Amino acid sequence: MKPHRLVLLGPPASGKGTQGQLMAEAWHLPITSTGEILRRESTLGTPLGLETDRYTSLGQLVPDEVVIASIADWLDANADAGFILDGTPRTLGQATALDALLEKRGTPLTDAIFLDVPPAVIEDRVRLRLMCARCGRTFRLGWQVQEKTAACPQCGGTLERRKDDDPTTLAERMSAYAEKTAPLVQFYDARGLLRRIAADQAVEKVFAQIAAALGRAEAEKEAAPRP
Ligand code: AMP
Numbered sequence: 001m002k003p004h005r006l007v008l009l010g011p012p013a014s015g016k017g018t019q020g021q022l023m024a025e026a027w028h029l030p031i032t033s034t035g036e037i038l039r040r041e042s043t044l045g046t047p048l049g050l051e052t053d054r055y056t057s058l059g060q061l062v063p064d065e066v067v068i069a070s071i072a073d074w075l076d077a078n079a080d081a082g083f084i085l086d087g088t089p090r091t092l093g094q095a096t097a098l099d100a101l102l103e104k105r106g107t108p109l110t111d112a113i114f115l116d117v118p119p120a121v122i123e124d125r126v127r128l129r130l131m132c133a134r135c136g137r138t139f140r141l142g143w144q145v146q147e148k149t150a151a152c153p154q155c156g157g158t159l160e161r162r163k164d165d166d167p168t169t170l171a172e173r174m175s176a177y178a179e180k181t182a183p184l185v186q187f188y189d190a191r192g193l194l195r196r197i198a199a200d201q202a203v204e205k206v207f208a209q210i211a212a213a214l215g216r217a218e219a220e221k222e223a224a225p226r227p
Pocket residue numbers: 012034035036038055056057059060061062063067086087088089090091094164173
């Protein structure tokens with residue numbers, strides 16, 4: 001199977017982080033999430049964190065050149081044959097800069113996975129979303145965890161609400177998505193790379209759709225030992 005070089009697209013809380021982790025673990029691919037990098041930098045109080053806080057805290061996108069520089073560094077340090085980018089690109093400018101960057105490296109994208117979730121579902125998901133302060137994984141209250149005060153089921157860290165999950169910032173993030181990121185669906189569709197996934201479903205059903213869209217389901221069935 002050829003290595004996957006993937007971008008994950010979708011509105012806030014569409015499951016990019018969760019599905020990205022599952023794909024990375026199942027197929028041994030390095031993954032990066034710009035949102036997670038920026039949150040870590042902000043917690044550490046680094047110059048990058050301080051500079052980008054003024055955008056992220058308002059639900060606005062950080063400037064393209066900051067994101068692309070961070071992705072270029074990450075690709076140099078981590079990407080071998082394949083990779084997953086969670087949450088980048090988010091603008092047409094980032095998408096074209098990424099194309100040029102990957103072209104130069106001789107590693108063009110193989111697929112753009114679009115997690116399609118209706119807006120009403122997003123509001124509900126964000127209201128019930130808790131994130132681990134230590135490992136960054138997210139969990140849904142009343143489903144994966146029962147209490148707001150529960151420890152992270154993955155690493156035992158403290159669960160909390162993301163600062164930018166409050167209704168005002170979410171509204172801003174949704175409008176940034178509609179205006180700047182949604183046009184990427186068309187951009188990747190025109191290049192024959194778009195894989196549209198109906199993501200308003202259970203985590204494992206969404207993952208199965210992604211696997212099938214990437215041609216993994218059959219390959220894995222064939223690879224499984226016969227009884
Ligand atoms: P996320 O964790 O993907 O929801 O990202 C959290 C926040 O980080 C976003 O609301 C943006 O402010 C910022 N961010 C993450 N990725 C990007 C990107 N590719 N371009 C611009 N801003 C980004």
